[in-house]
Amino acid sequence: MRKFLLAAVAVSAIAGASAVAQTAATTDKMNSSTTQNGAAMRANPNDTIPPKAVTQEVPKNGPSFVTVQNTDMLSSNVVGLDIYNQQNNSIGKIQDIAFDASKQITGYILSVGGFLGMGTHYVAVDPNAVMVQYDAANKTWRATMNATKDQLKSAPEFKYSGQWTASRS
Structure with missing residues (x-):
């Protein structure tokens, strides 16, 4: 010893x-x-290299507090969800959420295909094309979409570049 x-x-x-x-x-x-x-x-x-100038003005007033409703979704509930089609086949995963300047959701970035991060194809889809809902009985979130994996793989590719990679670690 x-x-x-x-x-x-x-x-x-x-x-x-x-x-x-x-x-x-x-x-x-x-x-x-x-x-x-x-x-x-x-x-x-x-x-x-100095940081790029902020394009929006910082609000002059202090914070405004809101009440988050029990029916509201959080991004942490959505990002990472597998997406299933109507035949209950996994067709992709919600990788990210895109917002416009007015802070409205403009799309979900989906990852399709690939294995362990290799060969993954990213596509941006309209958020109205994906149904995200909470299953209270199973206490899980579920995302469904009327598409096939082949349709998503053949969609125009979304590439992370420029400002979209600035804060990614």
């Missing part, structure tokens, strides 16, 4: 020392990196 404990302590000390060495080397590399004019350069070149 004593040998095991000593071995565990030695391994953790070596692992900790290498992590500190990597951090110090990275920090030294960042501090010694310079641009052509001698100014310090950041590790991520995008950090030097």
Whole structure:
């Protein structure tokens, strides 16, 4: 038991020392990196780009509070739902929700096909084409749509780019 404990302590000390060495080397590399004019350069070149200006004005008044009704949906209930067709076949998944400038839902972004994120095809559909409802008996949310997986796969592809990828992690 004593040998095991000593071995565990030695391994953790070596692992900790290498992590500190990597951090110090990275920090030294960042501090010694310079641009052509001698100014310090950041590790991520995008950090030097100022953020894009906000297009809407910040409300001048304080918050207005609302009462969320028992029949209202939350985005957390909708995003991630599998979508079924009328034959009860899974045809896709609600990946995201699109809003316009007036904060109205303009579409659901569906993921279709693919396996473990490879070969996934995204499409944007009208929110009126998808029925999302709460099943009180089973205490689950369900999404249905009158479409086939092939129809969704052949639909125009939605691509995440530009401002749509800004806050994605």
